[in-house]
Amino acid sequence: MASSTFFSDWNQMIKPRVTSLVLATIIPGLYLASEQSPSGFLIAVTLFGTFLMSSASFIFNQVIEKDRDAKMKRTSNRPVPSGRIGVPQATLVGFAMMGLSFYILSVYVNLLTALCALAALISYVFLYTILLKPRTTQNIVIGGVAGCVGPLIGYAAIGNSLPIQAWILFTMIFLWTPAHFWALAIFLKEEYSDADFPMLPVVKGIDQTTKSIFFYTILYSLSCVSFYFLEPSMGFLYLTSVVLVCIWMGILSYQLIKNPERQAARKFFFFSIFHLFAVNIMIVVDHIL
Known part of the structure; x- marks a missing residue:
């Protein structure tokens, strides 16, 4: 039982399901930057190093x-607020993972890749968690840059450079993030209010939030389609599939305006995850084919 609790607690701490989405955004950069398919070792070490930094x-x-987590029903039983893992222990493991990640990426990939991963951690911890999240409704818009670094890591790992295509993919994720997160914030509005987080639904209301979700969904969809015209290796397969899933996402965001219920927000939230996975998969598939 103790062993089961130990692994369960650390699984909650490192959030592997969230990290898997970050890792998925690295893979297109690895393939698009390669004249041939990247080596299995390079893929593995890049993903593992990033996994450690994300964790x-x-x-x-x-x-x-x-x-604040102790005030929210969803997070009150997390290992640190519940006392199952102490702050010194968690902090030590965090620094160990960060250091090991930087070593692996800088030695076995290149320094630029390691710096990109470290920049993501710094922006997430300091810019988002400490500076913006407790203070502004636009926390996820600005602070969301941490989750956009995957494409930069992918391109840096192969070419040791950050070409315009890497920044286009970065921008796509940047535009995806607010709609995705605000849908979750609608679903958890009361809990964020109890924890004194100034999330958009708490401060501006549900109506303003659903309109903002629709706005960012349109911008994100346009960026997905524009990638077809900006990346020469993209073909009709990518364009067709992306147009279809973007239309679907747009419909869901419009339905959320008309029916701003918690379950509709939850449905949009999970579809947005599927959408980002699908776009990244189709980039790789179309490039290979």
């Missing part, structure tokens, strides 16, 4: 937010 950032986030 460290989530650990630091939960240490910093432990008091």
Whole structure:
């Protein structure tokens, strides 16, 4: 039982399901930057190093937010606010993961890749968690840059550079993030209010939030389609599939305006995850074919 609790607690700390989405955004950059398919070793070491850095950032986030997490039903039983993992222990593991990640990426990939991963951690911990999240409704818009670094890591790992295509993919994720997160914020509005987080639904209301979700969904969809015209290796398969899922996402965001219920927000939230996975998969598939 103790062993089961130990692994369960650390699984909550490092959030592997969230990290898997970050890792998925690295893979297109790895393939698009390669004249041939990247080596299995390079893919593995890049993903593993990024996994460690992402895990460290989530650990630091939960240490910093432990008091607010204790006020929210969804997070009150997390290992740190519940006392199952102490702050010194979590902090030590976080720094160990961060250091190991930087070593692996800088030695076995290149320094630029390691710096990109470290920049993501710094922006998530300091810019988002400490500076913006407790203070502004636009926290996720600005602070969301941490989750956009995957394409930069992918391109840097192969070419040791950050070409315009990497920044286009970065922008796509940047535009995806607000709609995705605000849908979750609608679903958890009361809990964020109890924890004194100034999330958009709490401060501006549901109506303003659903309109903002629709606005960012349109911008994100346009960026997905524009990638077809800006990346020469993209073909009709990518364009067709992306147009279809973007239309679907647009419909869901419009339905959320008309029916701003918690379940509709939850449905949009999970579809947005599927959408980002699908776009990244189709980039790789179309490039290979």
